[in-house]
Amino acid sequence: MSKKYDVIVWGASGFTGRLVAEYIHDKYGLNGNLSWAVAGRNQNKLSQVMDELGISGVDQIIADSRDKDSLDAMTAQAKVICTTVGPYAKYGNELVKSCIENGTDYCDLAGEVQWMRRMIDNHQEEAKANGVRIVHTCGFDSIPSDMGVYFLQREAKKMTGSYCNQIKFRLKAAKGGLSGGTYASLSNVMAEAQEDKSIYKVLSNPYGLNPAGEQSGPDRRDLTSVVMDEDINAFIGPFIMAGINTKVVRRSNALMGYEYGKDFLYDEAMITGRGLGGRLKGYGILAGLGFLMSGKPGSFMKKIVDKTQPKPGEGPNKQERENGFFNILFLGKQKDGKILKAKVTGDRDPGYGSTSKMLAESAICLAHDKDKTAKVSGMLTPSVAMGDHLLDRLANNAGLSFEIID
Numbered sequence: 001m002s003k004k005y006d007v008i009v010w011g012a013s014g015f016t017g018r019l020v021a022e023y024i025h026d027k028y029g030l031n032g033n034l035s036w037a038v039a040g041r042n043q044n045k046l047s048q049v050m051d052e053l054g055i056s057g058v059d060q061i062i063a064d065s066r067d068k069d070s071l072d073a074m075t076a077q078a079k080v081i082c083t084t085v086g087p088y089a090k091y092g093n094e095l096v097k098s099c100i101e102n103g104t105d106y107c108d109l110a111g112e113v114q115w116m117r118r119m120i121d122n123h124q125e126e127a128k129a130n131g132v133r134i135v136h137t138c139g140f141d142s143i144p145s146d147m148g149v150y151f152l153q154r155e156a157k158k159m160t161g162s163y164c165n166q167i168k169f170r171l172k173a174a175k176g177g178l179s180g181g182t183y184a185s186l187s188n189v190m191a192e193a194q195e196d197k198s199i200y201k202v203l204s205n206p207y208g209l210n211p212a213g214e215q216s217g218p219d220r221r222d223l224t225s226v227v228m229d230e231d232i233n234a235f236i237g238p239f240i241m242a243g244i245n246t247k248v249v250r251r252s253n254a255l256m257g258y259e260y261g262k263d264f265l266y267d268e269a270m271i272t273g274r275g276l277g278g279r280l281k282g283y284g285i286l287a288g289l290g291f292l293m294s295g296k297p298g299s300f301m302k303k304i305v306d307k308t309q310p311k312p313g314e315g316p317n318k319q320e321r322e323n324g325f326f327n328i329l330f331l332g333k334q335k336d337g338k339i340l341k342a343k344v345t346g347d348r349d350p351g352y353g354s355t356s357k358m359l360a361e362s363a364i365c366l367a368h369d370k371d372k373t374a375k376v377s378g379m380l381t382p383s384v385a386m387g388d389h390l391l392d393r394l395a396n397n398a399g400l401s402f403e404i405i406d
Contacts, residue, residue: 003104005035006367008061008078009360010095011085012038013045015313016109016181018053019321019356020084024364025055027397034364037061039074065091071098079370080105082363086181086312087188089115096123100132105366109139109359111244112185113208114192114199120209120379128378135385137248138362139355141182143382144328144344144400145169145245145268146252147391150383151402152330152342153260159404164332164340166265170232171239176324176349178240178292180310187306191297209247210254217262222246223269226282231331231339235272237282238289242268252381271329315352324349340404347399357398365390 009024011017021038028034037059040046046060061077063070065085075081075098085091088110096119099106110116116136127134137143153163193199202208206222207215222242229236239245245268253260272282292309295301316324330342346354362382365373369389382390394400 003079004077005037007036007080007082007363008039008074010039010081010083013040013042013049014084015315016352016356017084018049019352020082020360022053023357023360030057039063065094068094068098071095072102075099075102075104078104080363080367082359083108087185088112089188089192096134100127100130103130103132105133107135107138107359107362107366109355110136111141112189113244113247114189114202116209117202124379131377133366133377133385134379135382138359138382140350141241142245142248143358146248146381146383148328148330148342148344149249151391152332152340155404156332156340160334160338162334163260165261165263165335166333168331169268170329171270172327172329174326174350176351177316178351180312180314182351183309184312194297206246207250209251214254219265226279226286234274235278235282236269237272237285239268239270240289248381252383255384316349321349321353324353326350343403343405345401358394361393361398362390365393
């Protein structure tokens, strides 16, 4: 099927969407080998944002997330839809369906486990039958996690002939705040779980995103306390994205036919430091997370928490985004006791600067590298859908680094 555009950026008038559009324009231009367009539901706002960015001549498409006909008219024109419009549980259902029906690949920034579970259950078979790749979690959650594990396992196999049977993700340092869109998504997950108690089962199951019938294994629930990690000789505390990332990594292993083993262990945490200072910092993080997640939807406490957090469309300025970064340690253990380490870094704030570049490169990889990547389709993860080609794009274009360290 002939498609007019390689990529359409849906939600380009929003805060993160405009960053994606700006990155693509600055990196690939309008007259190169990437044909792309922007899309939104408000013509005036979309045109205004493009004018503010100094992007003239880019095609603009108008569609509404609740108008299936307008979505079909958009998705039929693209090889890939790259969407930043969340919370996805509110605005993503019809778009995913439209992409599958029109043979269009798709990537997003979703971190809403309950919604991804629904999409898998509702669309896996049709997406596979139509040869469509639907790839969630193409931002800070969960590309550093999923691609970091993929990279370390690839190198472990090359170096030793075996995969690691356990990998630990340890966030060493990061600079950048929680995005308004991420907080809105977290709030929506909490609201849905309040209405439907079965959602808690998906959220609490370490294998909640695995294929049906394969939702069990040796991993336990994500860390909820401050503990000493003897492997790094430092205290660790909960990492807010772990509940999403760990499930994505485990789904990758399952989709690859358990290449890492059915006994593969994976967990994520933040390094808080050594000694009393490290322990106290951990308790401070624990208290902050407790505050962030406190209060039932609609309660007085939830309203207080909401006032302290950014709103969707709000975010750091350019200088703050460019001064941000992240640094992650991956520690892999093999069955013979051998330990391998990898480092994954990003050169912008995780929630916006790096995330917008990761999403854009994911979309372009889906559009341009399809003939080179694994011949798989369905509801996929970044590493399964794009593998080495996405690693190369992230390292060459998006300011990420992946390296083995001593």
